[in-house]
Amino acid sequence: MQISFNHNRLTLTFPDNLGSLEIRELSDDFDPLAQLVPLYFKGNVLVAGEKQADRVLIFHLPETIDPSEFDKQLLSGSISEAQDTLTQSYISKITPFLDKLGYSFTTTRRGDKASKTQHRFSKSLIDIPFFVAYEGATAEIYWLKRNDVLIKKGAKLKADIPLNKDGTIGFSQKFAMTLRQEHSASINEAFITTADIHLKSVNEVGHFLYFAGTNSWLILKDKSGLTLDSYTAIK
Structure with missing residues (x-):
């Protein structure tokens, strides 16, 4: 895994084309494109949205991974019939890296998170x-x-x-x-x-x-x- 720090932004690039994870300050706006999944944290605890957070973790997913399914499975462990094998396999591959960060992805439910609109290039x-x-x-x-x-x-x-x-x-x-x-x-x-x-x-x-x-x-x-x-x- 490669780690870089630039513009107050920590970027972790997963091996084997598994995408990357950015840890940013809230003041660092981002474009919520289709393959980005933002999760808001206060310290190492997942919170409901931006107003309660002091940082945002942004997953850059491979194009083969459905963002909504990834979000659901990572946070709750639920698996849909259409996506269980592919998404579950992907999460299992990046979990060893996530465990080293100290962030809790599943112990706190976000509830009705006010997520940013996603946009797709065409x-x-x-x-x-x-x-x-x-x-x-x-x-x-x-x-x-x-x-x-x-x-x-x-x-x-x-x-x-x-x-x-x-x-x-x-x-x-x-x-x-x-x-x-x-x-x-x-x-x-x-x-x-x-x-x-x-x-x-x-x-x-x-x-x-x-x-x-x-x-x-x-x-x-x-x-x-x-x-x-x-x-x-x-x-």
Whole structure:
């Protein structure tokens, strides 16, 4: 198992293409895509939702594993006839790694957890331009692959960094500044991009353009005003 730490985020990559697990601060927003399963914890105890938590554990599952079945089996041990063999086998393979973390996945029931909406990438999105006009930021965007979101040349970035109430720079802002630094050669003094920018997620797009702080799935809209959320949300 490989372990890495970046941007206050601990990532554990399981061997044999078994996916990965991220342990993040709550302030570190994420894109709840189809193969992500977020679980909220206070310390090492599973809690009902984000309001009671101080961290989030996010499982990145292989495409062969059904997220809802994984969530159900991991937390309660229940097994459906359609998924028992595949999902149970997967959980048994990653359990030795999970046991070493000290988190309790089954002793506390979450009840009616207010989970974030999941979104699924589709190849039908590739040729659809989505536009941003928010907080002074403007951009034309294409979602090309699951982990490839294109911001077309000529995008305008929000210039002013929003600060915390105490005047400090928050975690999300630091992450946004890191993204901008990585692409600094393609951003001019007027905060206009001079080349196409490729990012890994809608979440990164929101940070890069306007320092996040809102639901970017509702900010990106097609030419008729339909949101990216309306195209991709899993009902």
